[in-house]
Amino acid sequence: AQTVTQSQPEMSVQEAETVTLSCTYDTSESDYYLFWYKQPPSRQMILVIRQEAYKQQNATENRFSVNFQKAAKSFSLKISDSQLGDAAMYFCAYRSSLHIIQGAQKLVFGQGTRLTINP
């Protein structure tokens, strides 16, 4: 079974600075998808960024980018120019590409990293 590990329970960063959140995963599959979700105090899960494993190019979305290292099974999230509104729990998630197999449709989540932005 796949597992996702976020080794940093909490992180903090000064406003306008850059912070990197770590995520590692374990899988025997070669094709899959990785996601970062943000959960603000409202507790609604919001998609931040998505990466296809077959793409070598790292995904970017405005101030958010990833460093995807497939061989190392690492998928870190970099937030540039941190803003107060970035404060939230961040979850890394894995999804198999074998969607026709029962159980493969689920997202496997890490434990989350609580990010605090210091003004």
Added chain:
Amino acid sequence: DGGITQSPKYLFRKEGQNVTLSCEQNLNHDAMYWYRQDPGQGLRLIYYSQIVNDFQKGDIAEGYSVSREKKESFPLTVTSAQKNPTAFYLCASSMEGGGAVQYFGPGTRLTVT
């Protein structure tokens, strides 16, 4: 205004009672999911449905039941058999396909005393 709605936002029940959580989506998504979130943990899958009148158990289905009579609706019943039902419950939906993004509703906080 497309999206996923969950109601109610907060729900309180006495132990031994069944309770049903609502989830509705108007995104025309085929697949719907129920996740449970406990403090300090990530989300765990309870049930999912890829098509009307069909659903599959997730990792922690014991003590829960679902139905999928309409494409837009995927209610979750927390039965008295669920030993620790107090949690935050999130519903999600997606188009079908391995890489499809799952979009989440605002969640329901269930407290059982």
